[in-house]
Amino acid sequence: MEVLNLLNRRYATKKFDTNRKIAETEVALLKDAVNLSPTSYGLQLYRLLVIADKDTKEKLKPLCWNQQQIEECSHLFVFCSFKTYEEKFVDDYIELMSKTHRVELNTVKGYGDFIKKKIAEKDKYELQSWMEKQTYLAASNLMLACAELGIDSCPMEGFDAPDVDAFLQLHEKNLTATVMVATGYRHPADDTQYAPKVRIGAEQLFIRV
Template sequence: MSLIEDLQWRYATKKMNGNTVPQKKLDYILEAARLAPSSSGLQPYQVFVIANKGVQEKLKAVAWNQSQIIDASHVLVFAAWDGYSEERIDTVFNKTMDQRGLPHTTMTDYKNTIWGMYEPLGQDWQAQHAAKQAYISFGMAIAAAAEQKVDATPMEGFVPDKVDEILGLNEKGLKSVLILALGYRDEANDWLVNMKKVRTPKEEFITELS
């Protein structure tokens, strides 16, 4: 199937049946998330994969008791940096230079430019910017899930501070941004499964300037 057909197939699954997503499919989805583009290639986020039912129960309790979290095969939590720093930027660029066989000084001017822009904007702006990068990765993951015929439920309905506490994100300098539940639809009990997909018409969604 084409990507468009896959996206037409997917929907925000409201009830999952508890079946396990094969590791090969999970790995594919996670690799799509890892390969996503990000501003300056910094990838200021991580993905936490939760299959432990005890942890999923704790997450459900702080996510409006959405059943998908416990019925899912795996729950992905996208967590972004809580801010930028010279050290964090240096670490990413130095690793990149190592992989490319170049001196660490190769990108010094660019690194200084980035930090010079980001530092004055403050930590709140930085955290929001990092969160936006996580959304790009999230989008790649949900598209990959559709390609693999794995159902997915995107979630912003949770208490971030509580999720951060459960997963120990504060100690890692991270903040939870999004949750993606992965599994398989319970067709007999999901009220949305046979509903028509509705999106803004093309002529209203797209404006072409020439």
């Protein structure tokens, strides 16, 4: 099964080859893969920064536990979720849905009201956590798309979000960094690529009721 080959090929790359950069045409494909990711209700309550600039990556490294992937990768995808929710997000989405499906706004308004009602049941902390969770599925799609294109990646949570937010001026946009994916090409000297995957057995992973 091809997808299993891709999933086996993918590994959390520790050392990227700094001489190899991802072509912009492929970066565009990766962006499409992120945009096609599923999100709760379809709201897409996150935004991304894609950082290829050497100086910015160098400055980010100390804010990311000094992990070398930050500066050695070709493109760093920074997933940012909104810090606070506004009903306007739903209004904008419903308007986009009406335009995209070419239907009158009032035919989809009920769906918007339903979404608003369900979201209103969440408290402030549940809301923030729910918005953050959305980014992880998109990060996963990005890594699978990378694998298909022969591009390597590393999902990264090892960073100090308040410092990263301040450096990237995310507060002003009501955003906070939740997860990053460093992308590029594995260095032959990255030993982790040769190690077998450490995984529990299926009988342990898939439990019975």
